[in-house]
Amino acid sequence: MSKNLDIINNSESVVRSYIRNFPTVFTKAKGHKMWDENGKEFIDFFSGAGALNYGHNDDSMKEKLIEYITKDGITHSLDMASDAKADFLQKFNDVILKPRDLDYKVMFPGPTGTNTVESALKLARKVTGRTDIISFTGGFHGMTIGALSVTGNSMKRKGAGIPLQNTVTMAYDNYVDHDTLVYLERFLDDSGSGVAIPAAMIVETVQGEGGINAARFDWLQKIEQICKRWGILLIIDDVQAGIGRTGTFFSFEAAGIKPDIVCLSKSLSGYGLPLAVTLIKPELDIWQPGEHNGTFRGNNHAFVTATAALDFWKNDNFEKEIHEKSEIIYSFLEHLVADYPQLKGEVRGRGFMVGIASEVEGFSGKIAAKAFELGLIMETAGPNDEVFKLFPPLTIPKDELQRGLEIIEESIKGLIKEPVTN
Structure with missing residues (x-):
């Protein structure tokens, strides 16, 4: 084991997790590749x-x-005005919101996904005067207390x-096998159900940590209709599924819905720099100044790279590329399920947010290893890590995408030579 890995393992808290699955010291990364201190090259199907x-x-x-740093541009500014922030807001409106006929105020709640979820839950309660939030099985929304309260994973919830x-x-x-929204509506209709009309519903259109579960578009449309009927705010958590991951900038676009509040983070900065926004319908923007804040909500370096990243969305060329490569990925996964019945697999997901769920206990983890x-x-997902999860960069060349997929097949071939039991 390397000296650097020894230092990390001996000094960092045992709460560390990804290092256990990827036990090497990375020193360089470019595009879809990473290299470790021994010079070994990896194709990245994890994308942070x-x-x-x-x-x-x-x-x-x-x-x-x-360029911004060398000109001594503002680094930290809380929510003071900066040219970097103004540039981002202008371009985000021009390139993303207006072409999609979306009208949102932009809130900077703090730099991480859980920050935007916390602000969304808080605002929904403030606007409606109600306390409860409806969330969904398999959902993951962050690790702070409010976000954990709407997260399904029992291990993570226990950590609270x-x-x-x-x-x-x-x-x-x-x-379940029947229409889950019939059940939900019955709870709302029945004054004896024990479920009060909530302030909001929070939902991922495709669940990442929950196992790459993709909601049908008509299910999402009905969720929106139920929310409108009962005066419930609809929060879409697009932290992981957004910014092109499912094929469009917002994951809900293909469903034709317009959420009341949208949570964005992760790839928003484009460069891996911390940045989150909460998008709010203007009539819901009833905050008192400073009522929700965060020291690092003015991350100007992230504004700079986020503004540059929006160039990808100036026309529909990038989106077309995502769809073409998505078809390659999905078709390949279907081939794996058909050709390797030992997987007992099911293809899940949408766009570049896909994976295979294996009924064979522990098999997905072995494939990733x-x-x-x-x-x-690549990593695993699901309550029992039953899904091996493909998250290649959206920009990966087709030939390199194919090479990565072939490594997955080679991994499966190597493992099924050994006895596989359920």
């Missing part, structure tokens, strides 16, 4: 858990950031150390 949708160290973003209250969990799409040995980085 969705924080690096444009890959590592994009040249255009890097150039803009270096206190009861997580004022939330109700309902069944996500396809959680074998792939790492062969030079591919």
